[in-house]
Amino acid sequence: MKVLLVFIAILGVQKSVNGFSPIRSEQSKLDTGLRVINGGNTDTTRIINGQLAADRQFPFQLFVLIRSNAPLSLIFNVLGSCGGSIIHTNWALTAAHCIEPPSGPTDIRTYQLLAGSVNRGNARQSITVPSRHAFRHNGYNRDTLENDIGLFKVNLPLGFGFTFSDYIAPIELSNMTEAELVGKLLVVSGFGTTTNDRSGPASNQLYYTSLTAISKQDCLTAWRPTILPSTSFCVEDKTSTNLATKKASCAGDSGGPITYTFENGTKVQVGLVSFGSSLCNQYPDGYTLISLFLGWILEIQAANPISLLPIII
Numbered sequence: 001m002k003v004l005l006v007f008i009a010i011l012g013v014q015k016s017v018n019g020f021s022p023i024r025s026e027q028s029k030l031d032t033g034l035r036v037i038n039g040g041n042t043d044t045t046r047i048i049n050g051q052l053a054a055d056r057q058f059p060f061q062l063f064v065l066i067r068s069n070a071p072l073s074l075i076f077n078v079l080g081s082c083g084g085s086i087i088h089t090n091w092a093l094t095a096a097h098c099i100e101p102p103s104g105p106t107d108i109r110t111y112q113l114l115a116g117s118v119n120r121g122n123a124r125q126s127i128t129v130p131s132r133h134a135f136r137h138n139g140y141n142r143d144t145l146e147n148d149i150g151l152f153k154v155n156l157p158l159g160f161g162f163t164f165s166d167y168i169a170p171i172e173l174s175n176m177t178e179a180e181l182v183g184k185l186l187v188v189s190g191f192g193t194t195t196n197d198r199s200g201p202a203s204n205q206l207y208y209t210s211l212t213a214i215s216k217q218d219c220l221t222a223w224r225p226t227i228l229p230s231t232s233f234c235v236e237d238k239t240s241t242n243l244a245t246k247k248a249s250c251a252g253d254s255g256g257p258i259t260y261t262f263e264n265g266t267k268v269q270v271g272l273v274s275f276g277s278s279l280c281n282q283y284p285d286g287y288t289l290i291s292l293f294l295g296w297i298l299e300i301q302a303a304n305p306i307s308l309l310p311i312i313i
């Protein structure tokens with residue numbers, strides 16, 4: 001079963017098409033999310049079987065809280081959490097399925113981007129992005145998961161965005177094709193859950209792990225008869241076949257970066273977390289292939305210039 005890796009689902013009705021079943025929201029999970037955010041949870045949930053990230057190791061990593069106010073209320077509830085990556089002073093990448101248009105005029109939707117720390121309680125920058133500055137790819141299809149990519153415009157008053165330092169910095173996007181990626185060792189990072197049955201809370205700490213890109217053919221063999229999106233590529237932990245130790249991304253990692261490091265040390269983002277199996281490490285993970293969307297990113301940026309006005313957003 002192909003599931004989205006958003007921590008708590010934000011989308012409408014339960015459905016299952018071709019064995020694909022996005023995670024849906026449950027009130028109890030919303031409560032869990034809030035508890036963790038308030039720091040009450042001390043467990044070590046993480047990317048499954050991954051390692052704890054060091055400060056400044058992933059300065060481009062974002063933790064994204066999806067918030068909505070209840071109709072006619074000023075209290076913003078957390079609907080879910082995702083990952084993201086900083087690609088520019090004023091722009092961040094995430095998955096399309098982490099962005100959902102408001103359900104109506106009373107549904108005020110915001111995205112809180114937390115940057116600059118491996119402990120999400122200690123973010124060096126916290127930026128609230130309104131719904132109108134969250135751009136979901138027009139070709140996103142929630143049944144097939146084609147074009148699972150979105151952008152946040154980070155337009156603070158006077159045009160300010162992320163404040164770069166050793167702790168907060170952009171990641172370069174890669175034009176590597178799927179064929180170029182196959183066989184390469186990649187690194188994924190995220191604040192997602194670690195229990196492979198996805199029942200645990202999102203992690204307070206940033207974790208990462210190495211996974212190998214595999215061919216679409218090998219991925220389809222594992223997933224058959226489920227049809228995989230053409231805009232994705234797959235990765236897998238080649239070092240283990242044991243579900244107790246096999247590494248994978250899991251719920252809450254959605255939208256976060258997977259990177260490749262060249263021999264000269266240059267690190268580039270090649271994909272973002274899109275989908276996985278309902279038991280997170282059972283089948284290869286699916287990632288949106290960044291190189292297919294470099295033109296789309298430039299188009300969205302050009303069509304939505306940064307405002308230099310002292311507006312309140």
Ligand SMILES: *[C@@H]1O[C@H](CO)[C@@H](O)[C@H](O)[C@H]1NC(C)=O
Nearest residue numbers: 173174175176177178180291
């Ligand atoms: C990717 O970019 C590099 C450097 O800009 C270029 O040399 C290469 O041809 C590009 N590859 C593809 C597949 O577009």
Ligand SMILES: *[C@@H]1O[C@H](CO)[C@@H](O)[C@H](O)[C@H]1NC(C)=O
Nearest residue numbers: 261262263264265266267268
């Ligand atoms: C590192 O290597 C990559 C791939 O060959 C190249 O695109 C990049 O420009 C190099 N970076 C530096 C700083 O030399």
